[in-house]
Amino acid sequence: MPALIALCALATACQAPDDTTPPEPSPLVAACAGDQPTGPQTIAGPDLARFVAATPLPPDVRVAGGQLAFSPQQDGLVDLSLDLCLPGTPGIDELRVVATALAHDLAAHELGERTAALSIACVCPHDPATVAVRDPAFRQHPWDGTPSPEAELLTWEIVTG
Structure with missing residues (x-):
């Protein structure tokens, strides 16, 4: 019996590539492709959903x-993460601009007072890898255009993976 199980496992592992079905896109990528709903209703957490609903996004950017x-690092504070659909074929520079605008709005919102870290990712269908930026010390940065807009863009850590 063990030999039969091993033979079945070997036969499965040796399937030709055209015998396999392509993986389904993740629900986030499907949302960006227009196959799923997007917006505040797709957010886990009512406080974050209210913030997103009240925040104007650039044209064609969807949540x-x-x-x-x-x-886990700062008692009483929260970590926020947003997955965005950006138009075209955005890279890290485009994501930083959108993330910075969101950080400005969050810093002025009551939720920003309770935010320890902010992560923003592009889950765009043209790129299977996630492009993401993170500010692990959100409250320590003013997010008000100082010292300069260019310096703010460099505040973001680039997340790979």
Whole structure:
């Protein structure tokens, strides 16, 4: 019996590539492709959903999803993450610009007072890899255009993976 199981496992592992079906896109990528709803209703956490609903986004930028979780590093604060659909074929520079605008709005919002870290990702269908930026010390940065808009863009850590 063990030999039969091993033979079945070997036969499965040796399938020709055209015998496999392509993986389904993630729900976030499907949302960016227009196959799923996007917007504040796709966000886990009512505080974050209210912030997103009240925040004007640049043209053609949509929210594919988001989460709010208690910060493991800072008691009483939260870590926020947003997954965005950006138009065209955006790279890290375009993501930084959108993330910075969102950070400005968050810093002026009551939720910003309770935010320890902010992560923003592009889950765009043209790029299977996630492009993301993160500010792990959100409250320590003013997010008001100082010292300069260019310096703010460099505040973001680039997240790979």
